[in-house]
Amino acid sequence: MADETLPPYPDSLGRLLNFAAHRSRQVAAHLLAPHDLSFPQWLVLSALWRRDGLSVGALSNYVRTKKAGMSRLIDRMEQAGLVDKCTSETDARSVQVRLTEQGRALDHLADLHQRVNAVLCEGMSAEQLEQVEALLTRLLENGDAAIRHMAVEPDC
Numbered sequence: 001m002a003d004e005t006l007p008p009y010p011d012s013l014g015r016l017l018n019f020a021a022h023r024s025r026q027v028a029a030h031l032l033a034p035h036d037l038s039f040p041q042w043l044v045l046s047a048l049w050r051r052d053g054l055s056v057g058a059l060s061n062y063v064r065t066k067k068a069g070m071s072r073l074i075d076r077m078e079q080a081g082l083v084d085k086c087t088s089e090t091d092a093r094s095v096q097v098r099l100t101e102q103g104r105a106l107d108h109l110a111d112l113h114q115r116v117n118a119v120l121c122e123g124m125s126a127e128q129l130e131q132v133e134a135l136l137t138r139l140l141e142n143g144d145a146a147i148r149h150m151a152v153e154p155d156c
Contacts, residue, residue: 028112031112035106040073042109043063043104044070045082045099045103046109046110046112047063049104052099053096053098055097059097061069081096081102081103082100083097083099083103084099085097086098127140
């Protein structure tokens with residue numbers, strides 16, 4: 001049987017970024033598994049650990065997802081006992097998401113991003129890490145500008 005492997009596109013930043021992001025999520029999922037948390041749940045908790053009582057809209061902006069998807073995630077987290085939803089004291093049309101004691105008790109996972117970074121950036125100098133962050137930020141800004149210019153609704 002002939003070798004059916006294809007060489008990667010040598011200049012596909014999107015492919016490389018996608019694979020690196022996937023590996024990052026796999027490392028995070030491995031670290032979160034003993035706590036029965038998904039990465040999207042951790043993202044919500046990490047925002048609430050810093051500022052409890054955020055709106056669903058603020059959480060969707062933070063996670064870069066649509067409000068409908070965030071609402072479903074919040075519903076699952078509420079069923080799991082991690083958060084509660086309550087009506088905003090200042091705007092009855094707005095729902096605030098608050099940590100429960102169970103959600104607050106997981107705050108020892110607040111540094112998960114640092115643990116994932118340590119795995120992904122092993123062997124890099126501080127200067128290289130700064131360059132990677134600056135370049136990735138620039139790629140994201142360029143992509144955001146392109147989406148705005150195309151007048152396309154981003155899916156996240």
